[in-house]
Amino acid sequence: MTLALRINGADREIASDPETPLIHVLRDELKLKGAKLGCGLEQCGACAVLVDGEVTLSCATPAAVFAGREITTIEALGDTPEGARVQEAFVAASAAQCGYCTPGLVVAVTALLQRDPAPSREAAMAALTPHLCRCGSHPRVLRAVEIAAGQGQGQQ
């Protein structure tokens, strides 16, 4: 039996073994390379996608688990006003260095703002704690959250 997944608004027939972790289906079969493999252990957040609007790590859970759910990857995030606003805010704050963690963070910030349009700094810090960044762009990412939430220019 083949697996069907709904990804970025389209129904996709999946040829991969349904036990394959979602990220490999996205990257290898569907060539959606935006989500990054950082650990395969759900410890770093680089692989985050939205599943029914919630931040979900895609590196360990079998693709079959996501049947019937709405999966949105970084590639389609800009199609929503919230996603586009978050992407603009990341550019405005130049909130990336190497950028490997960035797709996961953009996904996480979009989900945060959908849940809480005006998060406090503490709420943003808590929401992003599952996501690692090794370049130290964290202060800029937190500024991007402020910009995307319309809380001033995010300047300090």
Add this chain to the structure above:
Amino acid sequence: MSLEKHPLVRDWIGVSGGRVVVHTGKVDFGQRISTALARIAAEEFALSPEDVDVAEVRTGAAPDEGMTSGSNSVVQSGNAVRLAAATARAAVLARLAAEFDVPTDDLELADGFITHRGSNRKTALTEALAGIDPALAVDPGARLRPREEVGVPVSHPPRGMRAMVEGRYTYLHDLDVEGMLHARPVHPPHIAARLRGIDAAVIEKLEAGGVRVIRDGSFLAVAAPGEWAAIQAAGRLARACDWDCGPGLPEIDVAAALRDNPVERLPVIGGLPEPDAALPPAPDAPDLEAAFTRPYQMHGALGPSAAMASWDGGKLTIHTHSQGIYPLRESICESLDLPLDAVELVHVPGSGCYGHNGADDAAFEAALVACAMPGTPVLLKWTREDEHAFEPYATAMHVHVAARLDGRGDVAAYYAEASGDTHRGRPRAGPDRAGPARLLANRLRADPLPPYRAEPNMNREGGNHRNLTPGYAFPETRLVKRLVRDLPLRTSAMRCLGAVANVFALESVMDEAAAKAGADPFGYRRRYLTDPRDLAVLDRLEARLREIPDPAEGAGRGIAMARYKNQMARVALSVDLAVNDRAEIILQHAIIVADSGRIVDPDGIAAQLEGGFVQGASWALYEAVTWDRDAITSRDWDSYPVIRFDNIPPVETVLVDQPDCPSLGVGEASPGPAVAAIANAVHAATGLRLRRMPFTPEAVMEAALQADAD
């Protein structure tokens, strides 16, 4: 150095597709060097930075600038590009002046055109550049456009930023070509283990399923048509291996070994090791004495190392995120007994590296796999566990400091002895197969090479003696470096090298001496500073701190400063923090003041300073490689914790522009002061002196118990 090797304008500046192209040997791994280089060329050509491209860094085409390391890129490549662009500008203006038969001063260069004022004659800059004499040499005295002409630099989004936020930026990990196989190495339990055998039935089964198994001695890898298939196959093969683990990894107290192992003491004078200099007498009854230690720490790239390789029977092509494609090519050629022109390396961005991580090892492993299957491109990736357990770490360090104080509490004599293993694990060719010996797989292949045996780094401000020399004018100093070898783990270059431990030690002692003297930490440092730029960053920090509230009740503020390598960017920074009931250090606020000469890319400088602060804070608070006899035990992000968003303070940066001074790199300027300022702030908050990194709750509790016992 870059210009000496590549003296021609066309080595650095070209035209392609009607656009100006900068050529560089320095690679971009998130530190934004390509953004800075494009801006430098844009300044000299009066263009917008968006109108300048930066060429791919590929052996044979790019200038050979050695390693992208040491915060040298803006100084080396930046200087070469600026002078080459300025030479090119002067050349095209002179040629057009002759062609138009007008004085050069009547020509204007703007918006990509050279125009004769008062007539309609104009020529596109790129057209004029394309006509430059290929033999034109860079003029080291070329007139550079001064700040008044180019204007104050404003922040533009860095190159690639939009693609990054939209998930379209291509990393090495994302390469995908027709017919490509995914590969994974199967590393031993530890580097000294040897493969006794593999269950043949498992290999047979894997191969029947379309998996290739590659073995060379104890080097083992699989290749399969998909990434998940490769991951699963690697797991199955790993379980089928029988390893001889020998005596295992030495479970020794590395700090004690660094302190006690009998090795040569090299006096350091003026930043240089001087083996023949007489050592000044050891301190006799010092007024201040302490030892500062740093554990082994890892680069911990967020994306594990990767490389793509293909071998067509005559030519080996490797896509790599190495920081030094030319040195790596040499070592790979020596390892495989191939001529240099049979191997081409192309840089493709990886995840940020912060120094020499697994990139070079992965490139060589990909080459070994590719050579075993001619005609098939191979994308080899390390797992998280591979990266954590097999990257070359930053060496542990031990810095012993003693000071004699005079009647005013001033430092009359300062003694420091820095001990560590080598920071030189990069695969540079050298005697005794020094290049190949520093590639991991060569330690595992049939007829394995022994571990590389390092010599002490004798360069100015190199290795363990980087920033060992105080930037303060003390009446007497006695500085010693010691290279301690034969320690348990493989080490190499990580951001700042020895400067982290040395700045931590010096700036902690300054804080302690100031407290003993009853002086404030700013005024106390000023007693020993004469350089106006050093004083300026300190003054700016103090002025900014006067404008903000004091730390809250129970919190503390610490400061630290350093001039990286005693010759590069100057940083003074402050940290406010509190220590909570669980003895966790909670960062509250940080201010970084920096002078890196002429500012090219203000936002890029601020990003590097902030990033350096955050990484320094992570080293200070969380990070330590651990191991037992059987293996490295810090193999993931739970067993090797790093800083996360829940402990990120607001960080302010203040840049001091020096338009008439050379531009300097800042990537390594802030981490050392960050560690020291955190230690000093902990003292301000709690009265405890933390001298052993990382400052975990256990370390805080231990310091408290020690203080009670004293």
